[in-house]
Amino acid sequence: MKIDLVNDIKSDIKVEFLDVKSLKKHKQYKTLQRAGFSADQDSVCFLHETGILACGIESNSNDDIRSVCSVAIKTLKASSNNSACFNVDKTNIQAVVEGIVLGGYEYNIYKSKPKKSKLKNIYLACGNIAKVQSTFEEAIIIADATCFTRDIVNTIPEDLNPPTFADLAKKLAKSNGLACEILGEKELRKEKMESMLAVGRASRHDSKLIHLTYKPKQKAKKVISLIGKGLTYDSGGLSLKPGTSMVTMKMDKAGGCAVLGIMKAISELKLDVEVHAFVGAVENMIGGDAYKPDDVLVSRSGTTIEVRNTDAEGRLVLCDVLDYAQDKVKADYMFDFATLTGACMVALGQYTTGVMGHSSKLKHEVLRSATASGELAGTLPFNRHLKKLLKSGIADVSNISSKPYGGAITAGLFLDRFIREENKDKWLHFDIAGSAYTDSPWDCNVYGGTGAGVRMISNFLQNIK
Numbered sequence: 531m532k533i534d535l536v537n538d539i540k541s542d543i544k545v546e547f548l549d550v551k552s553l554k555k556h557k558q559y560k561t562l563q564r565a566g567f568s569a570d571q572d573s574v575c576f577l578h579e580t581g582i583l584a585c586g587i588e589s590n591s592n593d594d595i596r597s598v599c600s601v602a603i604k605t606l607k608a609s610s611n612n613s614a615c616f617n618v619d620k621t622n623i624q625a626v627v628e629g630i631v632l633g634g635y636e637y638n639i640y641k642s643k644p645k646k647s648k649l650k651n652i653y654l655a656c657g658n659i660a661k662v663q664s665t666f667e668e669a670i671i672i673a674d675a676t677c678f679t680r681d682i683v684n685t686i687p688e689d690l691n692p693p694t695f696a697d698l699a700k701k702l703a704k705s706n707g708l709a710c711e712i713l714g715e716k717e718l719r720k721e722k723m724e725s726m727l728a729v730g731r732a733s734r735h736d737s738k739l740i741h742l743t744y745k746p747k748q749k750a751k752k753v754i755s756l757i758g759k760g761l762t763y764d765s766g767g768l769s770l771k772p773g774t775s776m777v778t779m780k781m782d783k784a785g786g787c788a789v790l791g792i793m794k795a796i797s798e799l800k801l802d803v804e805v806h807a808f809v810g811a812v813e814n815m816i817g818g819d820a821y822k823p824d825d826v827l828v829s830r831s832g833t834t835i836e837v838r839n840t841d842a843e844g845r846l847v848l849c850d851v852l853d854y855a856q857d858k859v860k861a862d863y864m865f866d867f868a869t870l871t872g873a874c875m876v877a878l879g880q881y882t883t884g885v886m887g888h889s890s891k892l893k894h895e896v897l898r899s900a901t902a903s904g905e906l907a908g909t910l911p912f913n914r915h916l917k918k919l920l921k922s923g924i925a926d927v928s929n930i931s932s933k934p935y936g937g938a939i940t941a942g943l944f945l946d947r948f949i950r951e952e953n954k955d956k957w958l959h960f961d962i963a964g965s966a967y968t969d970s971p972w973d974c975n976v977y978g979g980t981g982a983g984v985r986m987i988s989n990f991l992q993n994i995k
């Protein structure tokens with residue numbers, strides 16, 4: 531499916547956005563009314579004779595436009611038309627592109643007979659191409675990068691394991707002009723990343739640390755480190771997950787996938803910021819050599835960690851990667867992305883990314899980027915009482931809280947122990963456990979990986995002064 535910006539309409543189908551008011555003035559009002567269309571948000575009505583696809587909206591807000599475009603594109607793909615045209619302007623073109631590209635996304639590579647759509651061309655008619663061209667191109671780059679992230683998240687653990695994850699990063703680096711360094715287990719041992727290594731010990735795949743670098747041609751305005759949890763499978767380890775909770779745990783690499791998607795977006799947008807991506811790619815399995823509850827791990831920073839639950843493995847990988855990243859890069863911002871806790875979903879619902887950190891200003895700025903980019907994010911507050919719950923009787927810190935509440939925050943506070951004093955206000959932790967994956971469509975998300983984080987952080991990086 532190709533999307534082109536055009537001056538005027540030339541297609542089989544014209545897509546029209548209608549609210550209750552504009553519906554009443556529509557030429558086809560009677561016909562639409564007879565078909566039962568009353569312009570409810572996300573309702574669509576196909577008038578095949580006149581070549582109109584009427585799309586109901588509550589308002590002209592980007593959220594409503596993006597949402598209905600996601601429904602419209604599915605309807606169009608299921609029809610037998612070759613082309614369709616949407617009217618756009620500078621204010622809504624980003625939402626329309628997101629609705630079409632993200633709402634129309636399908637992941638079919640494991641289907642032996644995928645359905646083929648006849649829809650080949652989408653035209654966005656805008657009157658004056660020059661006025662919207664750059665917004666259009668940026669929106670396409672970010673939406674495509676989001677789909678790239680979704681593709682990796684959706685890939686099964688047999689195909690996407692730590693070594694193949696590293697290969698994929700190398701491929702991205704090559705095509706997008708990024709520097710790429712991969713650390714295997716030998717190098718990780720040299721780096722004393724024993725916490726990360728312990729998590730991957732029972733896997734038949736070697737753990738990998740991926741480091742990608744994007745440097746702009748011009749002088750960088752800021753330096754940013756992005757750190758991703760890349761658990762290519764989380765069985766829970768010896769603290770084994772129950773069967774039903776294990777299904778979907780291929781998505782536990784979504785933080786790492788988001789980080790790669792952001793690297794793809796910013797290198798194609800050619801932003802003038804320097805960005806480093808660090809992904810800890812590990813598989814958490816069981817076996818005779820698995821790490822155990824009761825083990826004490828010595829992390830790269832020297833902090834000792836009592837393992838009380840091998841299913842709280844993401845933080846054990848991230849603490850070493852965060853420490854490594856702080857040694858390698860003196861960053862102005864340091865963001866980590868992780869499907870870290872089921873508790874984050876309990877706290878915020880499954881649609882919202884949990885944002886944690888010390889700087890209110892920085893949290894506020896990323897929440898603004900989330901809204902502007904069509905993602906949902908909310909903050910979860912740290913406090914010293916929750917911090918105490920990570921105390922261990924035998925080591926410096928326990929990998930789980932001693933109490934059952936506030937699990938998303940205590941996980942964030944665990945990571946906080948590995949953030950150096952000078953970086954406290956530069957760091958934010960994004961828990962994407964709920965937002966990274968969905969089993970039913972919502973907004974412009976479809977079954978599977980959503981690409982959470984890519985649009986939000988691309989927007990944040992676009993707006994860096």
Ligand code: BES
Binds near residue numbers: 843844869
């Ligand atoms: N990967 C999971 C968190 C998760 C759960 C992500 C559901 C997406 C959907 C993580 O490694 C985990 O298992 N966390 C435990 C922590 C607990 C043992 C303290 C959890 O959330 O139950």
Ligand code: ZN
Binds near residue numbers: 766840842843844
């Ligand atoms: Zn786990």
Ligand code: ZN
Binds near residue numbers: 761844
């Ligand atoms: Zn996990």
